[in-house]
Amino acid sequence: GQQVMQIPQYQHVQEGEDFTTYCNSSTTLSNIQWYKQRPGGHPVFLIQLVKSGEVKKQKRLTFQFGEAKKNSSLHITATQTTDVGTYFCAVVTGFQKLVFGTGTRLLVSP
């Protein structure tokens, strides 16, 4: 079945440093979604990307969809302690179901 790999699995940064997580698929994707799960919480939708090469920004977060629509990235500029959590990408398979990536756990030290 569809597999979606995310790297890194874990990253620990100092507050103010930048952070990037990457999502990779072996197949071409129709779209990709990103979710954030705070420790002890549940996944919360952040954004959906649909177009090849698309770039979207939400304050300090920048989301990008690759030109070949096989990969995506989430970049956080100047991290804050409130950014702590696990970031998941999710893709729709041909069976019309959402498959979640392995997630990147971000820890931010003050």
Next chain:
Amino acid sequence: ETGVTQTPRHLVMGMTNKKSLKCEQHLGHNAMYWYKQSAKKPLELMFVYNFKEQTENNSVPSRFSPECPNSSHLFLHLHTLQPEDSALYLCASSHGTSGSDEQFFGPGTRLTVL
């Protein structure tokens, strides 16, 4: 956020017990989902219901039995579970039924099987 609620929030059960998890969405959505989240594993889709009809059973063991009496309520009946079934069980809903819509998650039920 109270769009999707789940009860109970925590559950401890023995392997011979029967229990049920409940999910309710107040968003007027047409699709509801059960996911399992274990430590060190990605979110695993278990079941999908569109307009009350089950459209996906992701090879889930029969000791998990879903029920969707209407578009707002979803249950997961549990029977003779195994310790490896201990996990966070998340319910989600979406407006559309294509699988590509934004999904809204409930807070989850933390299940421990002894």
